[in-house]
Amino acid sequence: MNQAIENMKTRRSVRKFKADAVPQELIGQVIEAGTFAASGHDRQPWAVIAVTDEDVRRRLSQVNASFFDMDVKDPFYGAPVVIIVLVKKRTPTYLYDGTLCIGNMMLAAHSLGLASCWIHRARQTFELPEWQEWLAGVGLDMTEEWEGVGHVALGYAAGDLPVARPRKEGRVFYVK
Numbered sequence: 001m002n003q004a005i006e007n008m009k010t011r012r013s014v015r016k017f018k019a020d021a022v023p024q025e026l027i028g029q030v031i032e033a034g035t036f037a038a039s040g041h042d043r044q045p046w047a048v049i050a051v052t053d054e055d056v057r058r059r060l061s062q063v064n065a066s067f068f069d070m071d072v073k074d075p076f077y078g079a080p081v082v083i084i085v086l087v088k089k090r091t092p093t094y095l096y097d098g099t100l101c102i103g104n105m106m107l108a109a110h111s112l113g114l115a116s117c118w119i120h121r122a123r124q125t126f127e128l129p130e131w132q133e134w135l136a137g138v139g140l141d142m143t144e145e146w147e148g149v150g151h152v153a154l155g156y157a158a159g160d161l162p163v164a165r166p167r168k169e170g171r172v173f174y175v176k
């Protein structure tokens, strides 16, 4: 099978990571692949922040867990890297663009032997004043309105990749 298609079909969301650090070079490759995603009018309205700092990662985990109404230990499943994707909210296609950026990164990660999982609740996190302040500290242009699209938990899988569930039937149509 074509390698790119094989990669798409074998990528899985991983929910158990080794603590091993990911080389910066690989993190860079994953992010670069994300920034090559298609976007409406090629506006590339995203900002991507890779967090490996343990304290920030812990605080991201805590705030993410706070949006659950049950006890969650670490919504990032121990992944050593958390990649945040935000998009300029005033861009008409911002949500589609940000989503595609994340999709590219997850596929790139898999092709490099890395594991990933989309972790939600970025919108809620980056609506909080303290996290808005943090974004300003990172260097984002805060004259823009940024919305968190998602996080990518990134690292090395602890154990085998999960097996994909069967694809739903009756969802694909050919009109010839």
Ligand SMILES: Cc1cc2nc3c(=O)[nH]c(=O)nc-3n(C[C@H](O)[C@H](O)[C@H](O)COP(=O)(O)O)c2cc1C
Residues within 6 Å of the ligand: 011, 012, 013, 014, 015, 117, 118, 119, 120, 121, 162, 164
């Ligand atoms: C928009 C979106 C949000 C998601 N949020 C989470 C999340 O917060 N936590 C999580 O463990 N998985 C999350 N996932 C992963 C999905 O649960 C996963 O993609 C789905 O179960 C299919 O599994 P697969 O990715 O292995 O094909 C999210 C996926 C998407 C696309």
